[in-house]
Amino acid sequence: MTPGWSGQKSSNGRPIRLLLAGGGHAHLGVLKSWIARPPHGIETSLITSERYLIYSGMVPAWITDPAAAEDLRIDLVSLADRAGIDCIIGSVVGMDANQREVVLNNGERLSFDLLSIATGGEIDTSTLADLGPRLLPVRPMPDLVRRWPLVRDTATRTPGFRVAVVGGGAAGVELALAISSTLAGSCAAPVMLVSDTEALLPGHSSRARRLAQERLAHAGVELVEGHASATPDGLLLDSGRRIPAGCVVAATGTRAPRWLRNSGLQLDGQGFVSVGPDLRSQSHPHVFAAGDIASWRDRRGGRTVARSGVHAVHMGPVLAENLRRTLRDAGARLRVYRPRRRSLYLLSTGDSRAILSWGSVAMAGRWAQRLKNHIDRRFVREWARLGSGAKGMAWSN
Numbered sequence: 136m137t138p139g140w141s142g143q144k145s146s147n148g149r150p151i152r153l154l155l156a157g158g159g160h161a162h163l164g165v166l167k168s169w170i171a172r173p174p175h176g177i178e179t180s181l182i183t184s185e186r187y188l189i190y191s192g193m194v195p196a197w198i199t200d201p202a203a204a205e206d207l208r209i210d211l212v213s214l215a216d217r218a219g220i221d222c223i224i225g226s227v228v229g230m231d232a233n234q235r236e237v238v239l240n241n242g243e244r245l246s247f248d249l250l251s252i253a254t255g256g257e258i259d260t261s262t263l264a265d266l267g268p269r270l271l272p273v274r275p276m277p278d279l280v281r282r283w284p285l286v287r288d289t290a291t292r293t294p295g296f297r298v299a300v301v302g303g304g305a306a307g308v309e310l311a312l313a314i315s316s317t318l319a320g321s322c323a324a325p326v327m328l329v330s331d332t333e334a335l336l337p338g339h340s341s342r343a344r345r346l347a348q349e350r351l352a353h354a355g356v357e358l359v360e361g362h363a364s365a366t367p368d369g370l371l372l373d374s375g376r377r378i379p380a381g382c383v384v385a386a387t388g389t390r391a392p393r394w395l396r397n398s399g400l401q402l403d404g405q406g407f408v409s410v411g412p413d414l415r416s417q418s419h420p421h422v423f424a425a426g427d428i429a430s431w432r433d434r435r436g437g438r439t440v441a442r443s444g445v446h447a448v449h450m451g452p453v454l455a456e457n458l459r460r461t462l463r464d465a466g467a468r469l470r471v472y473r474p475r476r477r478s479l480y481l482l483s484t485g486d487s488r489a490i491l492s493w494g495s496v497a498m499a500g501r502w503a504q505r506l507k508n509h510i511d512r513r514f515v516r517e518w519a520r521l522g523s524g525a526k527g528m529a530w531s532n
């Protein structure tokens with residue numbers, strides 16, 4: 136199946152329609168590229184469930200310091216506006232890649248010639264759903280940000296109120312430490328971190344793990360190993376232990392959205408969109424995907440890249456360039472996304488310090504948190520400047 140256009144017209148003579156589904160980090164790269172050089176004769180629309188993209192790197196800092204809210208979100212509407220892109224606030228709930236159609240939550244059907252997907256993933260809360268209102272999943276992140284202040288206020292006012300975080304990955308560790316720091320000195324019970332992975336921080340070095348464990352112990356966060364399921368008043372571990380909790384924060388890893396299942400797209404074993412190193416769908420050349428939604432393999436089909444904001448951001452310029460080339464010539468040669476062998480991660484530990492984790496290197500200190508603040512704040516503020524029309528974007532296509 137090949138894209139059906141030549142030049143800037145589709146086969147039926149109307150302008151080519153490009154749909155950007157989801158306001159994910161990779162689409163920031165497309166917005167920036169379109170602002171710098173708007174493509175002629177292309178109708179581009181961005182569909183995003185929320186006006187603001189929440190920048191996850193800033194969430195732990197915002198939990199410990201609500202004043203950080205101004206650096207928490209990126210305004211997609213103003214960026215789309217500057218890029219001359221029509222911004223539709225709505226959620227994609229279905230898609231037919233063969234018919235080139237996307238379905239929105241209001242029932243509207245949008246056709247496309249070229250589609251790019253950056254909706255991110257969902258949180259797998261299947262074993263925790265029975266918690267009802269006590270469950271606070273980390274995604275959708277805008278919901279987390281809307282609901283957390285009330286949980287915090289309730290926790291600080293209610294003697295023995297326990298927050299349990301489920302998930303031993305980087306997000307779970309950062310959130311447990313940030314929440315523990317915020318609730319310290321209140322009448323809330325100590326925060327608990329429940330992890331069913333053999334070791335904390337999978338994918339990080341043993342030294343990074345040790346540093347995280349030391350920090351959790353120092354902060355009084357109880358680390359519990361086991362697989363958790365929901366009870367009406369908290370968690371039940373596979374060991375039989377019950378953990379009453381007023382709020383369970385689910386940081387249980389990313390799963391693929393269900394709406395992809397009937398899309399016709401080739402998906403990997405876990406339901407994510409299979410793309411090549413050029414971020415193009417393995418089955419449909421007129422579909423691209425990037426960020427957490429994409430399952431990426433290298434040229435030899437061997438390596439997949441970890442789901443992280445770092446990759447989602449770095450995929451942006453490659454995605455933008457490949458969309459541009461495909462719009463000009465459906466059969467154009469495309470750029471390849473080459474992930475760095477090691478990515479730099481800075482994990483906040485809730486005490487004005489952070490753990491720097493880079494391959495086998497791991498260090499902790501206040502300087503690491505200052506570096507994280509600098510990188511994260513600069514990132515969000517540069518998008519704000521671009522959205523407002525001010526000059527000064529640091530990274531280029």
Ligand SMILES: Cc1cc2nc3c(=O)[nH]c(=O)nc-3n(C[C@H](O)[C@H](O)[C@H](O)COP(=O)(O)OP(=O)(O)OC[C@H]3O[C@@H](n4cnc5c(N)ncnc54)[C@H](O)[C@@H]3O)c2cc1C
Pocket residue numbers: 156157158159160161182183184185187188189191192194195225226227228253254255256273275305306309310386425426427428442443444445446447480481
């Ligand atoms: C607490 C926390 C801290 C983290 N810290 C880091 C970190 O420091 N470094 C790092 O590299 N990674 C970090 N991560 C991981 C990182 O958040 C993800 O890997 C990253 O957000 C993936 O980016 P994305 O653009 O693919 O998706 P997302 O960031 O999830 O963006 C998806 C966007 O699409 C929109 N959307 C979603 N579904 C739909 C739909 N159906 N229709 C329309 N729009 C939709 C959403 O509103 C959102 O704007 C952290 C994660 C968490 C939970």
